[in-house]
Amino acid sequence: MSELKRTQLYDVHVAAGATMVDFGGWEMPIQYPSGIIAEHLYTRQVCSLFDVSHMGRLLVEGPQRKEFLQHVLTSNVSALDLNMAQYCILPDEDGGAVDDAYLYRFEEERLLLVVNAANTEKDLMHLRSVVKDYDCTITDITSRWASIAVQGPKSTGFRKTGSTAPTPGRQILLDSTMAANPKLTKAMRAASKRAAERDLQMSKARYEMRWYDQFNLSLDPERARRMHFEMIKEGADHCSMCGPDFCAMKITKSIL
Numbered sequence: 001m002s003e004l005k006r007t008q009l010y011d012v013h014v015a016a017g018a019t020m021v022d023f024g025g026w027e028m029p030i031q032y033p034s035g036i037i038a039e040h041l042y043t044r045q046v047c048s049l050f051d052v053s054h055m056g057r058l059l060v061e062g063p064q065r066k067e068f069l070q071h072v073l074t075s076n077v078s079a080l081d082l083n084m085a086q087y088c089i090l091p092d093e094d095g096g097a098v099d100d101a102y103l104y105r106f107e108e109e110r111l112l113l114v115v116n117a118a119n120t121e122k123d124l125m126h127l128r129s130v131v132k133d134y135d136c137t138i139t140d141i142t143s144r145w146a147s148i149a150v151q152g153p154k155s156t157g158f159r160k161t162g163s164t165a166p167t168p169g170r171q172i173l174l175d176s177t178m179a180a181n182p183k184l185t186k187a188m189r190a191a192s193k194r195a196a197e198r199d200l201q202m203s204k205a206r207y208e209m210r211w212y213d214q215f216n217l218s219l220d221p222e223r224a225r226r227m228h229f230e231m232i233k234e235g236a237d238h239c240s241m242c243g244p245d246f247c248a249m250k251i252t253k254s255i256l
């Protein structure tokens with residue numbers, strides 16, 4: 001059996017008392033001491049942090065990057081504007097699904113494809129079998145960045161101060177003006193921001209069975225650990241793999 005991979009926030013989970021399990025080849029938190037139900041309720045009522053650093057992040061660059069992605073994805077890549085994102089499917093030759101993914105256009109010259117953690121190697125193999133016919137490249141940058149999903153109705157209250165250290169009395173990270181912009185509540189919008197001389201990529205989305213928005217933050221591992229600490233200090237809480245959707249699934253089942 002191959003050794004399990006660990007995200008850049010692994011030590012944070014262990015220090016918080018999380019129960020770690022095998023999730024698609026990654027050692028991920030399945031539960032914190034407070035319990036799954038408590039995690040879920042806190043997420044739905046306040047704000048929780050969910051480690052999504054295990055998700056595969058594939059950078060596509062080169063003159064024919066759009067043509068390549070237009071060929072291998074179901075979405076209309078040519079219609080993807082700067083600072084926008086698309087949900088898409090990677091189909092196989094028979095019309096089946098290899099995986100589902102999100103495509104982000106943070107920058108003009110490159111696109112970022114985020115795929116499911118357990119499928120990253122399979123997706124790479126599939127994409128590389130096609131990319132050889134195009135003038136572009138695919139680079140797996142999963143290990144270079146950490147990624148935190150900030151979820152819950154209070155998540156928009158976290159503003160980014162630009163500070164790399166805890167700032168007493170100030171909320172951090174998510175700019176509250178994002179929530180006030182009605183356009184952002186109707187479409188998935190990605191915004192690439194630079195803070196403290198380091199890259200921070202921030203995207204916003206809303207998912208089924210959740211009435212609140214989710215912000216995904218991607219940044220270098222060292223800064224991610226500091227930001228995670230700062231958000232916990234400001235009132236956010238840890239959330240395991242099961243926390244966000246556990247009760248929603250139970251409620252949906254009872255309604256059906």
